[in-house]
Amino acid sequence: MPHFDLQAILRGDANSLSEALATTAAVETTTIDALRQQLATRIYRQLTGSPQLDNELLPLFTALEAPLIAQITQSDDFYSDANHPLRRTLETLIPAASHWFARDAKPSQQFYTKLDALLQILVSHWQTNSSPDEALGDFSQWLASEDKRAALLESRLCDTERGNQKLIAAQMRVTRLINNHLAQRPLPLELHTSIAFGLKSELQYWVFNSTEAELAALPLWAHWQRILPPLGQLFSHGDIQVEDQQLYSQIPALLIELERSLAHTTSNPHSYQQLVDQLSHSLMAAVQKQPQEVAPFPALPLPDGQLNANTKVPLALLQATEHLQVGDWILMRGDNQDAIRCKLALKDPALDQLLFVDHTGRKVMSKTTKDVALCLSTGIAQPLHLLSLNEVITQQLSALIERANRCQHQQLLAQKQKAEALVRAFLAEQQAQTEAAERARLAQQARVQAELDARQAAAHKAMAEARQLADEQRRRAAEQAAEQARLAREQQAAQAAEAQKRAQTAAATANALQVGAWLEINSTLPTDSSPTASSIIRAKLSVIIGATGKYIFADQVGRKVAEYTREQLIQGLINGELTLLRNGDNFEEQLAKVIRGLRRDVN
Known part of the structure; x- marks a missing residue:
């Protein structure tokens, strides 16, 4: 188990961090102060580096780096105390600055001015060892009031944008419906204006004021869904000539549809009546072969900023926008590569429009889902994942603790090797003494053994003779036992033969009775x-x-x-x-x- 524990340090064990720094400095042949400065510098630069801050703010925070690091290196409590004054300072400055970008607007310039003034005040207080709490408090109160104002402005903007987007969606739907069936198709000139304004306005009214289910059940909408497809196929012009059979089969049905549509409520009855009359007159003239001034109907323009309906975006790119949620920040690159930091304030799938605002709650842009998907896929836009101070401190301390544990392991290994060398020297000396004593013991043992060998030789000779006599006795006893066993086997065989004979005789006698x-x-x-x-x-x-x-x-x-x-x-x-x-x-x-x-x- 490692000696230095990251969680213990984060919970308040600043002494353990000091020991880790000391251990690392001893092994890496550097000073503790140098390590403290390196650690603080990495944390600060990770917090303020790109893309965490806008390029316009980098000079302000670069000027703050040296005095802030000098303050951090004075005490290791900065890393172990979540309520340390310097941590509260950074937690006030960095999140607010991370959402700012240079914009030609008064709130943007005001934030820059107040931030610049605050940073200068901080440096001044640190140089005189005084507390900047009052200046920080004023800045925090100002930020809180600005956040409330931004939230209110954002809420109002979203309400307005919903209405605008709903209107744009209605315009898009009606425009595409008319263009799909009538664009570049021959129509009488007197119908062009009526369709482009009267019919479009009437259909937009119902699309805007109806839900999808209500619109599907609306009779007037159903009539025009049946009228528009054949309408562009009934007038001849230039190379486009319509057969009489087609006129006779379709025009009566269209006239009936137009007549029935008058029975339903409309937003402007007079204008709608005029449209039906003009269209009916043109259809009757067509079937009666009366001359009419006919021209291709020009495609209706889409609302400003809208893509053509034929634009296709792969499903994989569209799915990238599904991960974006209201409140997420993105970094958008403009035409001049300036970074725009904006928050997703409104995402309504039914309207297919995404609204982005800045940190003050003011509108930055409104884009369709397809636009955002293309921006994300090409790198023009990318999610802005802002790092928190706690996250950065944990990450940097984790790397430091890992180094400290490795250094401590090297120290322990060196101590172990030194101890092992001393033990080996002691064991070598002990081994030499043991070997000398062993040689003396072996010489004495050899002398004693020589005497024992002489005695054992005489004893072995007597024992050999005794073994020969015993072997002879055992051989004779074995021969006698074998002979007795043979006689017993012969006797048993004779008895068995006799018994078998008696049995055979008895059986024969019984058989002959x-x-x-x-x-x-x-x-x-x-x-x-x-x-x-x-x-x-x-x-x-x-x-x-x-x-x-x-x-x-x-x-x-x-x-x-x-x-x-x-x-x-x-x-x-x-x-x-x-x-x-x-x-x-x-x-x-x-x-x-x-x-x-x-x-x-x-x-």
Whole structure:
């Protein structure tokens, strides 16, 4: 973070500004007073340089520069105190002077005279170290009264200008309407004056006294919107010849329109009646082929200072005027390149006229939007952005604080480098002492190590012999363990083979069992006298139920003694709980026995 803070200085920390100046002076090898003078000079010249002031005022403020800067450099409070007397002085002088330009008028000359006198009084007071507050107060009161008078004059001027601009707009609209349809078109000479004055006056009256919506709904305006387009196409002259069919088709309709227009209110009924009569007479003469003195109707002139309607200005240039607001000041260059400082006092889009006044509220010029757009685009006019004293002070102090912070950074960097050099020298000395002590320690360590190495060599020899004996013992133990593991694996394999064999034998025995086979069942039946007593039972396979896989055994008298599933039967044979004594006869043998018994019964 920088040490010097601009906002702190602007809020009243003048000491911080003094330190910033001192820091900058120390690094840039200059004096604090020189820096103060440079800062004050840049601020003053930025405030009074072109285009801030008119060229006529520059000599007055140039003469004021040296004594004013001498006053500013006496105290840094000028920059940190918004109510500093010198700041109030500049805030009184500069804005008022920035709006003045040389003009051949009494108010302009009066302002110049009073400003010149005030500046001389200021210089005199500063030289004698006295206060010019009274002179400043009188000048401020005079400015306030002049501003009130200018505001009142400007308000009245705007009211008058609105009426004038509205009249000009009405004249422009009617003139363009008539010219668009009749200019340079053949018309009877007796109609020229009636149209140029009577019709134009009547239409201007309604345009001036009606809003756009009212005008669009006005019957009289609608009639002439229909009459004027064909009117210039109905009279022959020179190379322009009108066909009879066109006369017969259009003139009756125009006569009806003229007759209907008489039914509506007009501003001058007598003059309007005369216009309609003359026009109707000329139209009837044209359709009846009666001779008339015809000549091209001359284009009506536009009001003074107005552009031709055909003048085209690109939209991008017209948009430049949209940023201009009432109260904005512009700098306009005249034909002799003299700067005219004027304020936009009236901007009415409906009238397409911009009114500019000077600082006294008097009219400077009135231009259309197109005129102003062209002036802005060509550089003849440019917005006048006046700098405020606070803005200039902030800008210049910001640059100074940035320089001061850089200088302070350079100082800190130099101090850091110096400290680092001292530290490096100290560390080098410490390193040399450490290295000497290390060499002595290493020599002592080498002697001790030699003794240890001799002892360790003997110990290593004994340990090597002990390791060889231990390795031999581990090798023998490993061989014994490997042999035992091999024997255990062989035993497990034999047991597995034996178990598999018993299982295969038991399965084969179960598969070969026939009804009538005898088995010996070795069952353990716990009793009160002997919980582990066992008994052996002989049983005959009486039934094999194929659907459920059950084997039912009975004793010699036919009582059921046991029942096994196939899996239980095989497991019992494997475990030795069941022992096959004799297998039963197969089906053929049993059938043979039955046949033999039957034969015996027959015999």
